[in-house]
Amino acid sequence: GEDVEQSLFLSVREGDSSVINCTYTDSSSTYLYWYKQEPGAGLQLLTYIFSNMDMKQDQRLTVLLNKKDKHLSLRIADTQTGDSAIYFCAEGAPNGGATNKLIFGTGTLLAVQP
Amino acid sequence: EAQVTQNPRYLITVTGKKLTVTCSQNMNHEYMSWYRQDPGLGLRQIYYSMNVEVTDKGDVPEGYKVSRKEKRNFPLILESPSPNQTSLYFCASKADRGSTEAFFGQGTRLTVV
Numbered sequence: 001g002e003d004v005e006q007s008l009f010l011s012v013r014e015g016d017s018s019v020i021n022c023t024y025t026d027s028s029s030t031y032l033y034w035y036k037q038e039p040g041a042g043l044q045l046l047t048y049i050f051s052n053m054d055m056k057q058d059q060r061l062t063v064l065l066n067k068k069d070k071h072l073s074l075r076i077a078d079t080q081t082g083d084s085a086i087y088f089c090a091e092g093a094p095n096g097g098a099t100n101k102l103i104f105g106t107g108t109l110l111a112v113q114p
Numbered sequence: 115e116a117q118v119t120q121n122p123r124y125l126i127t128v129t130g131k132k133l134t135v136t137c138s139q140n141m142n143h144e145y146m147s148w149y150r151q152d153p154g155l156g157l158r159q160i161y162y163s164m165n166v167e168v169t170d171k172g173d174v175p176e177g178y179k180v181s182r183k184e185k186r187n188f189p190l191i192l193e194s195p196s197p198n199q200t201s202l203y204f205c206a207s208k209a210d211r212g213s214t215e216a217f218f219g220q221g222t223r224l225t226v227v
Binding site: 004040042101102106 | 155162204219
């Protein structure tokens with residue numbers, strides 16, 4: 001079945017690193033995504049990783065993928081108050097799959113304390 | 115500027131009164147879809163469209179209709195809204211089936227009383 005799980009809440013201090021975790025169940029997923037949702041805004045694609053990769057780094061963001069454990073994480077270095085948002089993990093089926101949908105996790109609310 | 119535009123952003127309506135939420139994209143994307151976001155459930159797909167006049171059900175289509183008469187527009191229609199359709203709705207588009215990046219609208223917060 002399809003299921004993507006995330007913890008609901010994470011609180012960090014400004015300047016610390018944040019690690020947001022996600023587990024998924026569909027081993028046929030081709031791409032795994034991280035989206036950011038700021039209050040009152042739509043979803044913004046932060047980064048994605050292809051399923052044959054272990055790691056991807058993009059400035060302050062590091063994505064780690066453990067395909068054996070179906071575990072995905074997003075590390076934000078030097079977290080800033082502007083990083084406060086809800087972060088969604090999502091998986092996408094090969095070539096979009098039959099319905100071309102993204103399967104989203106429940107979202108993790110990241111609160112950054114000054 | 116490339117964008118997906120939804121209207122309205124906020125809507126309060128009464129049970130049974132038909133409404134339409136519009137979605138328009140200016141990127142000539144083939145693929146468009148609608149999601150609803152509910153606390154503790156993430157985003158779930160309602161309907162999707164691979165191209166003009168090609169639409170199909172997602173995971174939670176009950177109580178919704180869509181149409182795709184033009185490439186840029188993909189309206190979501192609630193013929194007889196009910197309180198359990200109170201939610202935050204997102205429209206998304208992708209260039210085509212194989213594209214990795216989906217672009218999302220700003221969201222429409224619907225309350226049905």
